[in-house]
Amino acid sequence: MSTVIRVDGLSKTYGAGSGAVHAVSEATFELAENRIYGLLGRNGAGKTTLMQLLTGQEFATRGTISVFGEQPVENARVLERVCFIKESQRYPDDFRVKHVLKSAPWFFANWDAAFADELVERFRVPANRRMKKLSRGQLSAVGVIVGLASRAPLTFFDEPYLGLDAVARQLFYDVLLADYAEHPRTVVLSTHLIDEVSNLLEHVLVIDDGRIIIDADADELRGSAVDVVGARSAVEAFTAGREVLHRASLGGLATATVAGLDDAGRAAAREAGLELAPVSLQQLVIRTTTLGDAEPENGEPA
């Protein structure tokens, strides 16, 4: 499997001194070809900055980035293979939807005009309307259409669904899966609506406070943690010496989210009269990222 992106010790800092903001800190990871990645994290965690760095729209403060084997900044050989759909894409003032679609082939070598026209119909985007007259949802739909029809070998979608209703979002996910199956490419989906997209993802990167805190196969993450529920004393006895991501209690009842519980551990929990409940990818990410807040001494000073 060939590597599309290789990032090593990447940091981006805005400002200097005590007011400096570490948007991305010491990120090291690789993305392999033709997979669908989820870039997950809370708002302000550093998702957009990271994608701007990867697409050559920002300079790194430290560290190296290699995209298709080269650094991306002002590098046409790299950028012609990359499509970045941003949350807040700007267009020339008098542009209409059809102008956006007409100019797209200048930027994307694999642009499929017939596919784009089909998507305009399916998403019910008014092709003659001026971009600045579009609703938030229609604007997002245009981004989604450009991202899909570009068929770029490396496509980033940064929170692409703003203002899209549930039907349009489902349409996006369905078309993405179908088109990816026919035209495999590397897709990075940045989102905080984790439950909606978790089944589409093959691999997950979770970023929190500028740091990559999870870099794992989506299917390995699922089932990697489980809620253990029962009498507080039994839960405490069971979790002693185990890795606990999160604890909650209500009166005599307690819940602990336990990581890495194998079959023997599960059997032992049932033996101890404890109930086991699944933890979704979204819950896992929430519990892992809020854990960081509870222990600020482990993080960089903000």
Added chain:
Amino acid sequence: MDDSRPIFLQIAEQLEDDIVAGRLPEETQVPSTNELAAYLRINPATAGKGVNLLVDQGILYKKRGIGMFVADGARARLVAQRRDRFREQYLAPLLTEAERLGITPAQLAAMIEEAGR
């Protein structure tokens, strides 16, 4: 799909269910990875992993250029596997809950006898 377990295992189990129940008879073609992915709205690589798990176990086999098929004798083997697991998967939780409710094994046996009629 439930969230608690790897999706590729759930795909494999679903196909196994279909084979055991006779919805996918032996020597019939199973849906392609892309068809499974689109229908279940999951990543095609994940669907492929589930299918390959059954290929490794000899439940499915590949006809080059055509697709995946249910192997001869697959149903009998799955039924045997499931009988082996029946005790731990169904009986153990039943006994645990019965004990919690103060139902004795003899009472439980009587209940099963009665329900089976």
